[in-house]
Amino acid sequence: MVSGRSLEAATALITGAFGAAVVVSSLDNGIGWSAAGVESGTFPLIVGLVILAGSLFNLVQGWMHARAVILGPSEFRRLPILFVPAAVFVGVIPLIGMYPAAALYVFGALAWHKRGSLLLAAVAAIGAALALYLMFELTFQISLPRGALGTLFGF
Numbered sequence: 812m813v814s815g816r817s818l819e820a821a822t823a824l825i826t827g828a829f830g831a832a833v834v835v836s837s838l839d840n841g842i843g844w845s846a847a848g849v850e851s852g853t854f855p856l857i858v859g860l861v862i863l864a865g866s867l868f869n870l871v872q873g874w875m876h877a878r879a880v881i882l883g884p885s886e887f888r889r890l891p892i893l894f895v896p897a898a899v900f901v902g903v904i905p906l907i908g909m910y911p912a913a914a915l916y917v918f919g920a921l922a923w924h925k926r927g928s929l930l931l932a933a934v935a936a937i938g939a940a941l942a943l944y945l946m947f948e949l950t951f952q953i954s955l956p957r958g959a960l961g962t963l964f965g966f
Contacts, residue, residue, distance in 0.1 A: 818882075819873020823866045830862030896920065908958035908966075914940040 833855055840852030882890075900916040907915075918936035921927050927935075947953045957966045 815878030816873055820870060823870035823873060827863055827866035827870070830859045830866055833859030833862060896923075904956050904958060906958050907960040909955040910940040910944055910957075911960065912958075913943055 837852035837855035837859060840855070841850035842852045842856050843850055896916065896919060900912055903915070904912045914936040917939040918932045921932035921935055922929055943955065947955050
């Protein structure tokens with residue numbers, strides 16, 4: 812069983828660690844003013860401090876306004892249904908590339924939960940991969956990872 816207090820504390824600590832990393836990296840880039848103007852680390856420093864302040868606020872609020880159990884045993888058993896496919900999706904991107912991985916993820920999500928027919932799942936999967944390609948490759952001219960499969964086919 813997971814309480815609201817522990818969930819709020821874990822989230823605040825994770826976002827606080829991210830904010831601290833942003834602050835430390837901005838110090839390496841330099842903060843303040845130079846002859847050319849604002850140094851490159853000033854804005855990330857401010858953003859990191861805002862993230863840290865928000866994390867501290869959430870930590871205090873979560874501790875003071877503790878809620879009852881958020882995740883009971885039945886909800887906790889359903890979490891792998893969300894996280895395992897997402898982890899597999901991220902894990903296969905270096906192997907088969909972003910577009911086939913996204914298509915397989917969408918197909919699996921629609922077919923596994925039986926929200927539609929296999930034909931509808933296949934159409935949605937191909938449409939998602941095509942939309943990613945059109946948006947990133949053609950519109951923004953950003954190449955997404957093609958993986959070992961893309962290298963094998965010469966992309």
